[in-house]
Amino acid sequence: MINRKAIGYITANYTSREHSVLLDSRPLASIPFMGRYRLIDFPLSNLANAGIKTVGLVMPGNWRSIMDHVGHGKDWGLDRKKGGLFPLPGNPYGATKQGMRFLLRDIISSKSLFERSDKPYVVLMGTNIIFNLDLNAVIDAHEKSGVGITMVYVHAERNQEDAMSLEIGDAGRVKGFHQGCHYGDNKFLDCVVINRDLLLQIIDQYSSADYLDLFEAIRPDFERIDVCSYEYKGLAMGFFNEETYFRRSMELLDPTTANKLFMRERPILTKAHDAPPAKYFSGAVVCNSRVSAGCEIKGTVRNSIIARGVTVEAGANVVNSIIMQSCVIKTGAHVENAILDKSNVVAANTELSGTPDDILVVGKAALK
Amino acid sequence: MINRKAIGYITANYTSREHSVLLDSRPLASIPFMGRYRLIDFPLSNLANAGIKTVGLVMPGNWRSIMDHVGHGKDWGLDRKKGGLFPLPGNPYGATKQGMRFLLRDIISSKSLFERSDKPYVVLMGTNIIFNLDLNAVIDAHEKSGVGITMVYVHAERNQEDAMSLEIGDAGRVKGFHQGCHYGDNKFLDCVVINRDLLLQIIDQYSSADYLDLFEAIRPDFERIDVCSYEYKGLAMGFFNEETYFRRSMELLDPTTANKLFMRERPILTKAHDAPPAKYFSGAVVCNSRVSAGCEIKGTVRNSIIARGVTVEAGANVVNSIIMQSCVIKTGAHVENAILDKSNVVAANTELSGTPDDILVVGKAALK
Amino acid sequence: MSKKECIAMLLAGGQGSRLGALTSKIAKPAVSFGGKYRIIDFTLSNCANSGIDTVGVLTQYRPYRLHAYLGSGSAWDLDERGGGVSILPPYATQDGGAWYAGTADAVTQNLDYIKTHDPKYVLILSGDALYRMDYREMLHTHISNDADLTVAVMPVPWEDASRFGILTADDEGRITKFTEKPEKPDSNLASMGIYIFTADFLIKTLEEDALDQRSSHDFGGDIIPKALADGKRLFVHKFEGFWKDVGTIASYHETSMDLLGPNPYFDLYDYKTPIMSNDTTRPPHYIGPDGKVDDCLVSNGCEILGTARHSVLSTDCVIGERAIVEDSVLLPGAVIKAGAHICRAIIGENAVVEEGVKLGSVDTTKDTAVVGNDVVIGKGE
């Protein structure tokens, strides 16, 4: 199915306020997730599952890992003769201010993408709040309501100062927004449907405020523009720092939770690899864990997420941890309450542990 | 055929020393050429025709037009599961020094590309000297000679201060090189076969000189490294400024010359478009010209190169000019000794002329 | 797989024997047309431009070059996950193999393909005509009428009506009669061989037809008359644009000429609904110092040193010095050597007309001259 109403626009240059070694080698958009995914897979899959065939992808300065992962968009049906995936140079320093996801300057320099389209709507998405949404339902609601912008939100189930909350009035109209989010607030998902004509007008009229986020810039004109809201009732997860990354990942161990994100009718698509099925040897003990293709498991794994191509040797223990691609946990080693970035080798009979409240994070290939 | 011996590495961040409006909106690597090509097509096609399936592509800061053109390399058989086209962030300011094509810093930051390969050789290429070469013959000669590096050159047929000359001694050994090139010199084609192991050694050993061109850095060690040369006997053309761009393009009007570059057994591949065949109306007069698909010709065209989607209205005259994509030459207009960048509209009954010695160059969409 | 609104089944199995030398080693849908296209491009582009992303192509006759040309369908942006272009040749089952016996039989044998995609509607197409059509409009007609079957029709001159399959419809467009080549037509609405079926009805009808020993398993000959007799809801969808079959040498030539001129019957330059093709990469064409090109379509890779008038020149054609090409179609790679003169001719792929040869005639009462693919025509031949 080819979407005849909308094109997509993803800003992949959001930067976490907090430092993390996980972000030394990559932007947040390409952080590995759930064994085989990266965060960028989610906005791309939401757009792909809605049949959207033209997507602008605003790149941070350190774009290499994103480009390696998404390529020309083939895995999301975006390797097209007409349309397709358009990487766009974004602000190299990212959208660093609190809550900034759609830097107006980036949108302005992407103007030709919007001009060339013949579709009436543009779907704007960020990369650090993930969900699995029927975008066509949002587009239909937007079309029906006749407004200029529809902002998608979810009922907040926890406090999160890095998220943004919408103030919603009569008939779902958005009256304003504020930084930070408490339980019960209308948490903005960084997902927007906007009329393409309106976006082009904004590009022309607000160019003097190009250092602002799109919504900051147009805030005084919310009334005139007619901004409406759409409530998403599914599972949404925001990733803002190491803690949220670890907690949200662990929540997805539960299949009931995971099935709200990974459903066959709207699959989360990602780069294809040729890893063989995971291999369990005699003596392996694995429980309440997710294990990816290409893993060789001889030891013990509990309450953990094991990415592609990890080896857990006999007598090794992995507990309550996230182990990224190509790590090796040697015989007798013990890893607990930890995140190991790609390509770490934990030496035999060593212990590597954080605490449940203070997760140990080891950067890419730090241990060899 | 899949090349089992080599991977490719193209530096697309060469910058002309001279300013040109043609380079305002793009790097030299993506300058439109001969109606439907861009310079980057030539190194990509040389590699593709040798069956090379892994290519690193070093990007300048303003990479958007290159990315739009090459995409994920599908048109060059580089949209692969294993290998493929790898865009790499290069020095954003380009390799601006005279003669610099292979900035060591860029090579160093591409190290993982070379490490991951299992092929013995790497073919390094620039983008501003074009030719159509059987690279497998060079690789075979390199392999047979047992040297560390083979540099490809051509017998220079004109002076060119921006090119580099090789000093060649016994048995084709390269003794040194110097900037600038005179008739009869051995003009370096910015095309090199290098042992992958050696390249990795250089990356490790010369990292303190990373601000230099690869060849400047290793110049003192030419003897030890064993650098050999390979003579290319076909047609090569260097593009360094507006003048060379115009002259070399015009030389390719002659089919005998053009056939040395565009041959069916080693086609120059480029991005596919769906333009219909050029349409000539009654009354059109066209001679000694190349006309691209999607053109509508009602007027007169002489000694010119007309790119895709250009309209020459009735009574309009185009003489001794290069007209890029989507220009419109209105009724009665006269264009002579000019280069019109994309999307210019020459108003009816106006004249737009340079002289044979001072070509008029009009930037992208400057006339509307 | 997910439920689809509408998929297309494209009947591309015919030999196209009326195209003679042009189809001796190649299926008709793969024959070159319009300079850089192949005949099937027009139907596939219509599908893509109508947002239909799942097309089963039923092949049977010498399909290799057609298969190679279709590839993954990416040239038409028809390489969808869970859709795209699928090649559906005849196949064997536990009970042995069966060739496609008729147009309906070809679809019957691929009901599994249709069921896999589970569409609401099925569009039946053939790949041998030149036209631009938004199938969504026809689907809209079908849905509005709550029809079982909708047939695309076009008005033809009354005097020609007896050469067509003619549909008679009431004021609401409901079909009351279908007559193949009626002697005394009571309607001038000719069937274009384009059908939309509601999928459930199609499946049921074809399964019944398969069991009918007397049926020749043809849509026009069997399925439509039966559905009419059964009182099903059959409607016409009127098409007012340009449509022409390119199935004979005469119509192939005439339709090629229809692409030319300031207001062509079929405009390749209508960018709203572009015609897509699986093109080769060749450089822009070259017109020599003494070249003359007037009222022509000229493709990439051509080299024109002589004169071309009112002709279609496909990719990589060569017209030598002093050679003249008029009212003709040169297929890809055709070479007209110096001083030759061809007129009202179709020159096959990579065919060569040697120096000084004269071929064809301006006399339109005579047949169009045809030179088969790869043939060399020397003097005195």
Added chain:
Amino acid sequence: MSKKECIAMLLAGGQGSRLGALTSKIAKPAVSFGGKYRIIDFTLSNCANSGIDTVGVLTQYRPYRLHAYLGSGSAWDLDERGGGVSILPPYATQDGGAWYAGTADAVTQNLDYIKTHDPKYVLILSGDALYRMDYREMLHTHISNDADLTVAVMPVPWEDASRFGILTADDEGRITKFTEKPEKPDSNLASMGIYIFTADFLIKTLEEDALDQRSSHDFGGDIIPKALADGKRLFVHKFEGFWKDVGTIASYHETSMDLLGPNPYFDLYDYKTPIMSNDTTRPPHYIGPDGKVDDCLVSNGCEILGTARHSVLSTDCVIGERAIVEDSVLLPGAVIKAGAHICRAIIGENAVVEEGVKLGSVDTTKDTAVVGNDVVIGKGE
């Protein structure tokens, strides 16, 4: 097109009737194997890993799912310009259509395909065995011997030799005798059904064979004996690695088990020659709090709440709480519900074993239990 060193013709037309319920609606090469693979993946990966970029796949039996799986060949990096995977079904010509009558006939009918690519050598393969082979080594043998035809052979135990096609060769490896299932074998070199022909010889031989009324058009039965009788240069290429046909239920089961253990007969984890496949995107599998997995291959998308021992679990399988799966193969989407117990069984795609059902036996003298695709096995069945 340019001259190629070597192209492959992959015979994938067989029904695979000995795989019973597993091939009722699907061609044998498309049957799931090894968790995330299909049988044809192994041969295609061998081609890709051997640098052969042009593979004609000859299909005949229910090819749709095979065609859909092959797609453009990009999953195996076999989507080359001027090459790649081409699907070659039976087709019709001016003289009508013809089904592939034998292995040789299938290739004969596609000689045009071979001629188009103009290779020096043609590799003939079938897509129904599990092995890793670098065809370049075999090609090297062929070229070194200046052979007309080279046959890949492997040594089998002498007591089994009478079950195979046995080749007798002299000290230089030149074939002196070919006997199908000899009672008293004088060699233990069994043909693997893998041939390299010098292209000219292949074309000439097949063109002659096509005219031979008495021939059954089979490589083993007709072409090799004839070439031997004609004194052609036939050589063996000895293969020492693991090779096993997966054409029967018993061999399918046994070969699946060969993938398991610390030193498997066939190692999917040999990354130097990776096995490629056209995979679906599913999340990593989940092992529940009480899940037990011992000596297994487990694919993406599985959910294992019970126990799996010495088994192959394909994509999206489910093992419910307290269910036990032993010495078995679960095909993609198979569901073993809570408390069920299966042993030495093959459970088809999307088949369901209901709660508490017991199936199969540890007794290896009994047949492997098979549940067909989409079948639901309830209690008492």
